[in-house]
Amino acid sequence: MNSWDELLSPYKQAVEELKVKLKGIREQYQKSSRHTPIEFVTGRVKPVSSILNKAARKKISFDCLEQDMQDLAGVRIVTQFVEDIETVVDLIKKRTDFEILEERDYILEQKPSGYRSYHLIICYPVQTIHGEKKIQVELQVRTLSMNFWATIEHSLRYKYSGEIPEEISSRLMRASEAAFKLDEEMSIIRDEVREAQRLLMA
Numbered sequence: 001m002n003s004w005d006e007l008l009s010p011y012k013q014a015v016e017e018l019k020v021k022l023k024g025i026r027e028q029y030q031k032s033s034r035h036t037p038i039e040f041v042t043g044r045v046k047p048v049s050s051i052l053n054k055a056a057r058k059k060i061s062f063d064c065l066e067q068d069m070q071d072l073a074g075v076r077i078v079t080q081f082v083e084d085i086e087t088v089v090d091l092i093k094k095r096t097d098f099e100i101l102e103e104r105d106y107i108l109e110q111k112p113s114g115y116r117s118y119h120l121i122i123c124y125p126v127q128t129i130h131g132e133k134k135i136q137v138e139l140q141v142r143t144l145s146m147n148f149w150a151t152i153e154h155s156l157r158y159k160y161s162g163e164i165p166e167e168i169s170s171r172l173m174r175a176s177e178a179a180f181k182l183d184e185e186m187s188i189i190r191d192e193v194r195e196a197q198r199l200l201m202a
C-alpha cells in the first residue's frame with residue numbers, strides 16, 4: 001500500500017459504510033409505503049489529483065490535510081422535494097453513530113455562484129485494525145433540481161479552469177433561480193395532489 005492508499009483507506013471505508021446506512025433509511029421508508037425523503041445516495045473519496053490541486057490552492061500542508069480538507073470523504077443525499085431536506089437533516093441529527101461538527105445552510109443563503117445545498121461536516125468513527133479512527137466526512141443534502149444545476153455548473157467551471165466569464169456566470173445564476181422555482185412549483189403540485197387524494201378518501 002502506498003502512503004495515499006494508507007491515508008485514504010479509512011475514508012473509503014467511511015464512505016461505503018455511510019452509503020449503506022443512508023440507503024437503509026431509504027429502504028425502510030419504501031417498505032412502509034411512505035414517501036421516502038431520500039431519492040438516492042452517492043459518495044466518493046476525493047481523487048489524489050483533486051486533493052493536490054485543492055491543497056495547493058488553499059495552502060494546506062500534507063500534515064494538516066486530514067484536519068483542514070473536510071471533503072476528503074464526501075457523501076451526497078439527493079431528495080425529491082426541498083421539504084425532504086429538513087426531514088433528512090433531522091434524521092441525521094438524531095443518529096448516535098457519529099457527531100455533527102459543522103452545519104452550513106446554502107439553501108436559505110445560496111452561495112454567490114447560485115449554488116444551493118445543505119452541508120454537514122460530521123466526525124465519523126471508523127473501526128480499523130489499529131483501533132478506532134475518527135474522520136471528517138462532508139454530507140451534502142440537496143434536491144434533484146439543485147443537484148442538476150450543481151453538477152453542470154461544476155463541469156463548466158472545470159472547463160473554464162475555475163474562471164467562469166461574467167456573462168456565463170450571470171446566466172448560471174439565472175438558471176439557479178429557475179431551478180429553485182422548479183423546486184417550489186413541484187412542492188405546490190405535490191401538495192395539491194395530496195389534497196385531492198385526501199378529499200377522494202374522505
Ligand code: GTP
Binds near residue numbers: 111114115119150
Ligand atoms: P471548497 O469549496 O471545496 O473549496 O470548500 P469550502 O471549505 O469552501 O466549503 P464549501 O462549503 O464552500 O464547499 C464544499 C463543497 O460544496 C465543494 O467541494 C463543492 O462540492 C460544493 N460547492 C460549493 N460551492 C459550489 C459551487 O459554487 N458550485 C458547485 N457546483 N459546487 C459547489
Ligand code: MG
Ligand atoms: Mg468553497
